[in-house]
Amino acid sequence: MKEDIDLDNIGETTWEPELAIPLVNSSFTIKDLLLEADKRGQVLTDPVTGLCSLVYRGQLVSPSGAQFVILPDQNFQAEFEASVSDANNINTLPTGGTYLTGTSTTLTFEPDTNIVIIDELTLSDGDLIIDINSNINQDVLLTVTVPAAQKNGQVFQESFPIPAATGGNVSQQIRMDMSGYVIDLTQGGTTTNTVTCNYTVLITKTSATLQAGQRITMDNRLQDLRFSLIRGDFGQQKLFNIDDRDTIALSLFKNVVPDSGNFRLNQAIANLKIENGFGIPLRIDTLLLEPYGSGQTFPYPYIPTPQGYTPLYLAAPAAPGQITVTTPPSIGGPNAIELNAIISAKPKNLVYGLEALSNPNGPPPPGSRNFISDTSRVRIRFEIIMPFYGSAWNFTFRDTTPFDLGSDFTEYLTSAELRSTTTNGFPFDVEMNIDFTDSDYQVLQTLKPETEFERVIESAMINANGDVTQPTVRNTRFLINSNEVAQLKDVRHIIVRAKGSTTNNGVSDVKIYDHYRLDFKLGMKGNFNFPVQP
């Protein structure tokens, strides 16, 4: 016998396998590639040719009808004073006898701007509030009637008792709901912004003697008015101001390193579509389209509109709830030098704005009066379409992404080899490198430290039309030695640096179709050292 072996005390040993696992297997279309980093864009495909375009859309929205016309509170007075005749007639009545008389007043409706003329007002909300002060020593029943206000065919009318003033003046407030009433403010087509309110006073004789001069005063207030529809004439107002602009972020260029590379696009176009929900004819007098990017300069300060583009007349819809759609001609195209040049300068934003005037031809005639509802809006829909037909060269991207290999993983990894295989059906080359940084973005190591960029994706072959004829396969290996592996555990971000060019370094124009694919496979072979404690 040589040894005593203690099987309960097996020492820690190591398991040092070489494990190979596939990490990534993805097949990207142009939509996947662009929209992964560009959530704001949208890739459209020409249904006939399959040519893809990148589209960014924006929308400029006018104030709503409720914001366009503000209805302030309207105040007006009314009073009933007993005349000598009224007093005589009442005092001759036996106790309990009744006497009917009344008064009325006319309200001139005053919107917040005096250029708004209201023919008809449909209230969605609002109250008529009357503060009553009476010194009449008889019992009174007050009836308020607005003959021009109707709701479901019923004229507005409400009655309220006012007790006899025996020990001093009687004060009370009455509140009447006006929501749902349609009010004709034309007095039968003779005027505008005018409405009459009638007050019927029914006096019931008491034992007291009515004195001439005793009175009821009524302070009226139309309060908290909200409309659902107004008909009339809204005058000539600016619906959009040139300073109210919308900015479209061209996020394709978001991560482009400033002043890097060149880009040539041949057929960019911009489209406007205007939806008018106001029952008012409009005219666009000015349209502004300009690039913007902090620190960026552009070959042209703005994108000119085609000749005769403005003034642009927008018809009013025929009835509330409808809209008219106006689609002016596209801006840009193959011959639009300025737009293509501006897009080729990789602007990070496009800014657009316009000025629009209501009733450009003057007051609307009878039978074609304006209307707006509280929800009416005018929407300016803008889109910039960039067909993938052109070229790019030395286009440099930089993107920072959170990254964590996982402590368990790095603890036992001693060295690694990454192998990537790309089968590229796109007409572009990509060179890249990756910086691994700590949480303070200090670079701990670089994937391929001996070079700035490593070619990982090789352009597919193209023909004279710029169409791909054959994909290209490229295999790449990255080695991570033991020293570099030790640093990986502190890595919290990776900075991906990439430089892209279309085929032949951008000399030839290429097209990108929706059936192009980039197949990307990435695998890792790692040497591990796992401690084994039985």
Add this chain to the structure above:
Amino acid sequence: MMNFATESETKRPLTAGHILLLLLLSCAANAQSILLLGPQRGLIQSHLHVNPAFTPQEQFTLSIPPLLLPFPSPGFGFSVSSNAFALSDVIKPGANGQTLIDTKTWLDNVRPMNTLSAAVQADLLSAGFRLNDRHFFSLNISNRAEINWDYSGDMIELLLKGNGSEGILGEEISPYIHLQGVHYTDIGLGYSTALNDGRLKAGMRLRYLIGQEHVQTRKSEFNLFTDAADFAIKGDADIRIQTAGLHNGILQGDRELLSSAYLFGTGNRGGGIDAGVTYRINDKLELAAAVRDLGFIRWKNDVRTYSSKEPGASVEFQGIDLIDYSDEPITVEEVFDQLTDSLLARFELSEDNKAYISMLNVKSTFSLAYSINEKQSACLIINNTHYDRRIHPDISISYSYAPKEWLKTSVAWSYIDRTAGNIGIFLAVQPGVFQWYLCSDNVLGVFFYDRYEGIPAPAYARHASLRAGFNLTLGKSSSAQ
């Protein structure tokens, strides 16, 4: 009730070290036979365990437990074999009293196909009675266990070196593992007769078997391919493993291993037959042939059969699709988890408890004995074990010398489980009615050992075997005289 075990002995739990030792001790498919027992035809054990046509010289032979105190068995034997390594190659003493597992040596010695096996046999009762010169009867009760583990070299390489290692990466490998283990009680009734004026002898033994534990891989088909270009992993598996008696006791270590209920009352019953002939060509030469372990056990208690839910279903993992993770970062650990989940989901096993039948590993033995003179003889033995649809042959050439009537010796060279250089000895001492015997096919493997948890085990040879026992013998047959 027979119960020779104390509470503390039977309830000792198995440790990871014990299981490892058991695995490493389990080797070649033919380890359960002891070749050098073949030439010892006067020993009742050769009648019982080599060829039923062999008969002892004595009129009456008895071997029961009290005769070989302090052992609970009057005869026992074991054999272990590994054709890839010796135990000390893999389990080594380390610093500070710790034990080291040396997987590198294992890897260095691994072959395309490797075997580990072990067999243990304890005789509880052996008895023989010669009615006259022609008829001999025997009765025996033994408890036997054998375990055989075949494994391919690429499976070990895959486990220890990983799928990214040279020789595996880019190659389609089919790691193979076949495990078979059986533990049963064997009750046998034997009969042998001499014909043709004693030139021809024929013997047969009918066996009643009671199974205790069983495990067998009925199907073990794996295929794995790791693509060298992108490390994509493709694999398929078809697995079926039958087990019996493992879950409700033996794996928990709380069996009363020597209780009669355990040895005779499990309800897993079976039967078998051994048969053999000898033919004396002339006064010098005798041919013998035997077939043993033609038998089966029907397992019905504590049965668990594990089968692939989708036999042969393949799974391919090529990596994650980044498009699915466009909004969230992913770590390599998560990729590992996905890979594991993919494989496990595809290779899920189902379990059933249906009774099944297992067959014993059939053995066949052929021998040619040459009598040099009254005291010396030589023998050539070929022993085949039919296991896992293959024949595993062993060959032994022995020389026997009996200087005295009470002393018999043999020495042998054997080729066992593809390992040569096995030197065996046999020694029998028979002063009067007492008969002690000792037999080993590789004596160096027995006497050069280490103690594993206090248990001696052959550590420096790839094959070791030992059989020893005691018989009480009475009378000498006239034919023997």
